[in-house]
Amino acid sequence: MSGSIAVVGAGPGGLTAAMLLAGRGYRVKVFEKADRVGGRSAAITESGFSFDTGPTFLMMTFILREMFQEVGRNLDDYCTVMPLDPMYRLNFKDVSFDPSRDNEVTYQRIRDTFAGEESGYRKLLKRESVRYRYMYPCLQKPYGNPFSMLSPRLLRALPHLSAGRSLYSVLGNYFKNDNLRISFTFQAKYLGMSPWNCPGLYAMIPFIEHNFGVDHVKGGLSAISEAMARVIKEDGGEILTSTPVSRILTDGRGRATGVMLPDGSKEEYDAVVLNADFGYAAEKMFEEGVIRKWTPSRLDRSNYSCSTYMLYLGMDKIWDEPHHQIVLADDYRRNITEIMGEKILSEDVSVYVRNASVTDPTLAPDGHSALYVLVPVPNTRAPISWDDDCRREFRERVIARIADRTSIKDLEDHIVFQKEITPADWRDEYSIYQGATFNLGHNIRQMLYFRPHNRFEEVGNCYLVGGGTHPGSGLPTIYESARISSDLIRRDLPQ
Template identity: 50%
Template structure:
């Protein structure tokens, strides 16, 4: 590229998934890029956690929509498969109901899943086929809306949005939609629990998001060897190959502005760095509260941020276990009264006596994560965010004990406490204090109707020119595929602002298998 193009500079605040994707793309397009990250490792709240000889993903534990990941690397002139070994999971996960007496293990093969549904819930397999057929049509209409910016209400009048509107099901809920396909409550839960990926209740989450379950069953789930953090390493490597500079352990203090336009950043150590563009990948609400001088923002003041809706939080146990664990790669153990459990997490904001729990057990498939014959166990319990009145500090040990008790109630994990060699524990308060996650809301802003599409913070930041948002707190939303899309949208907008618009690399067919092993 010519000298003039290379002279454009960008500072990226945060090396989370969105910041890393933006770094790769901007670097590949000839921008001079510096990434500043508070933590010593990349990945943001989904970074790598090491405890002795055990390795864990702190947040996200799988990759979905592998074709989007392939497109992202292709746009940077690379193949993801040259950097990361991706393994397709089968079964997708184990779903444990009735204290483990009923176990559904959906396959990556839809015919096999239908057989398993028929064996456990006779006659319900027809609903599964109808669901997949209907959602396929819906996905074709919704997917284009996730690939472009929504900067105002005029964007709803564009042809793709008008065409998609009847398929969005925004007046229904995820649970309401699934009730059209299945009679058995357990089967409804098997296709609605994905609302938790957004930190929301399936009874409140807009019906649009049934596409999450569809995408899992249509495109499968993948495990990167070395954990999801191996993907962050790969993205850092690709970005560096394009000249991007990473400054780990160097937090940004303030985004500098002049007459409503960003001019650069000031670091916590006092150094300043000028730039043509600031890509903000930090937690949205925390960044709004901390990274601008007083009186710069009018729309996102502390009071207005407080009034927004936020996802639930998570209590996390990371356990280094002596011996192997006889559970699938992913397993979800549902509360006896799941509806009550979800209501407590998202509405009454109280700790459940009977919680649901998710267990990630990757060591059988991936021996790099634990010593031979041992297991790295990741345990997630959805809990209320900090807007509730739980004393997370005072009840810390009680909560940890409750999680361990719930784990040991699972047949395959009896006596687990005696096998623990390493452990770490996170509460919502730890998410906030250690990783700047506002209100401990690990899945960021909620995806209710008032916080979707044009009503979500815009990729082209509304309040300060030359600031661009990436991550779960902007359009199209939280979750790795949409976070990657947020970076692609913002980079396209940056190029447009610089008069350097180039067509995206030709997208692969959405039915691509993803090249997984």
């Protein structure tokens, strides 16, 4: 049939692409191997508790709004967006800082806590708004051939790349105090990177946060995926959960022709949108010999993000702690070096605690709360066993850190539900290459033209979406990847 598209994976990338394509009149069928939509953004639900598996910070909500507008919908008819203020707490050993979505309030808080540094904040907002204005549009275009790297848009943005400088170094333009510099560079962790290695151009991320704010969605960010699934179905698309694709079928000219399911049955499509984790898909989902560039050895040599150790805790009480709280290691730089460089588990851990029940009572039964704990750790390239002893010891360390730095002292006494995900689980159960939860690294050599292309360069009729392709990991850029790939499909296969 003409205009038929198979979407492999119902993560945010696959769902956004399916929504845009179904809205544009393509016949779309989504194949999802899990029993629910959302991928790393799906809900974990148990005994009345609901946790987001992964994303909890929604930024640049206007990009998500645009995706819904493109198919004639209003996001607010499908989801309740809740702006957060303060956006989060940064909990250092001897000081706390709660950035507000109101820049004036943040300015005052910097003046009160880091006296003498406040003018750097105004300077940052002004300078980084310019970088954002030049750089962000470059992320919204495909880079399918080397000449695309010479586009006037990208050339104009070059002076704003801060080439050769790290994010931490760029923040030195604004602040001297180390804790304050960390407060505006810890965002490198959104990309699974170190502030000391993350390209300086990502100084636009703290700007984006402070300019547009951080939002929550009632019911959790998984509600976005569920809303997209609704729109896809309203527009005639089909979504099959618990339906893994075992192979992307190709013809003799290396063009995708359809998908094969585990029972050996084959379905033909005009194009395939691939949302499964890139490294995993390139290694496992094609006939031998089809992938010539992203070979197993190149995949292995590439640079990947860190991983995360996760605890999802159903509690029989509600803690008086902020919605988002980042508890930073006593020596944050050492902690990051251990994760990214030495690839060992730190004694002195940083822990992100999300206590969303203080804003959103729908996440847990009455009087209960859903606590989400994320600890950045090395990906599975590191020789860490994650066996029972390793997990038990690490869990104790994480809980001790929370007790030491917050009012959550007797956490163990209040747990009524618990789930744990280790890097080995991300790799084995979630099919994530090297358990690198934030995909291929975002160093300059793996960005733009150097990242796997949206119109997949190895297989015709195959389009990539999600964190493993351009523009990269994080919900807004993942939505952009889907928009770029859907636009390419519209150009290649006009309806």
